Amino acid sequence: xxxxxxxxxxxxxxxxxxxxxxxxxxxxxxxxxxxxxxxxxxxxxxxxxxxxxxxxxxxxxxxxxxxxxxxxxxxxxxxxxxxxxxxxxxxxxxxxxxxxxxx
Amino acid sequence: xxxxxxxxxxxxxxxxxxxxxxxxxxxxxxxxxxxxxxxxxxxxxxxxxxxxxxxxxxxxxxxxxxxxxxxxxxxxxxxxxxxxxxxxxxxxxxxxxxxxxxxxxxxxxxxxxxxxxxxxxxxxxxxxxxxxxxx
Numbered sequence: 001x002x003x004x005x006x007x008x009x010x011x012x013x014x015x016x017x018x019x020x021x022x023x024x025x026x027x028x029x030x031x032x033x034x035x036x037x038x039x040x041x042x043x044x045x046x047x048x049x050x051x052x053x054x055x056x057x058x059x060x061x062x063x064x065x066x067x068x069x070x071x072x073x074x075x076x077x078x079x080x081x082x083x084x085x086x087x088x089x090x091x092x093x094x095x096x097x098x099x100x101x102x103x
Numbered sequence: 104x105x106x107x108x109x110x111x112x113x114x115x116x117x118x119x120x121x122x123x124x125x126x127x128x129x130x131x132x133x134x135x136x137x138x139x140x141x142x143x144x145x146x147x148x149x150x151x152x153x154x155x156x157x158x159x160x161x162x163x164x165x166x167x168x169x170x171x172x173x174x175x176x177x178x179x180x181x182x183x184x185x186x187x188x189x190x191x192x193x194x195x196x197x198x199x200x201x202x203x204x205x206x207x208x209x210x211x212x213x214x215x216x217x218x219x220x221x222x223x224x225x226x227x228x229x230x231x232x233x234x235x236x237x238x
Binding site: 086097099 | 124
């Protein structure tokens with residue numbers, strides 16, 4: 001019974017580390033798109049996807065460290081990502097982030 | 104149009120999350136600073152979706168006044184320890200019976216956190232609005 005728990009813990013750790021490596025590769029490929037990307041909307045979408053990968057990475061770190069304190073951080077990254085993406089796309093679309101008087 | 108519809112939903116979630124972070128700061132990650140930042144993020148989202156004039160008519164808050172209110176609350180809770188013959192900024196806690204929630208531990212550190220919360224909202228919204236206002 002004890003050996004079964006030990007093996008399952010090891011399997012969880014190995015799988016988590018493999019997932020972290022894959023997500024890191026995905027972030028590196030997205031960084032290529034951020035640096036090279038021909039237009040600014042490309043860069044905005046790539047930064048958005050990097051933020052989503054960062055949320056996944058925080059979740060995997062929470063699994064690896066056996067803690068629940070990182071759940072707030074995941075939610076926080078999502079919220080800040082949404083607000084940042086909205087602000088950036090509004091700047092690209094209209095030229096201003098906060099309008100003085102909208103219709 | 105899509106942005107406005109999602110803002111009506113997400114702003115409420117953001118306000119709830121900020122209040123949760125503010126109240127959870129005693130025994131979990133969170134506290135006055137990050138709660139105030141989340142609240143100002145919610146207000147900023149409303150500013151981005153609806154424009155300057157609509158939000159200032161909905162939320163007629165003077166953010167500069169909010170800074171001084173927050174600092175005043177913080178100083179008042181610190182000075183309040185003199186009433187009990189304790190040094191400056193000393194804290195205490197007590198177990199109270201709250202009608203719905205049952206027995207809860209209420210600390211005076213929460214009142215100091217409230218001052219931090221108001222100050223952070225005031226400072227961040229003042230910075231953002233003064234930058235957005237120039238023409």
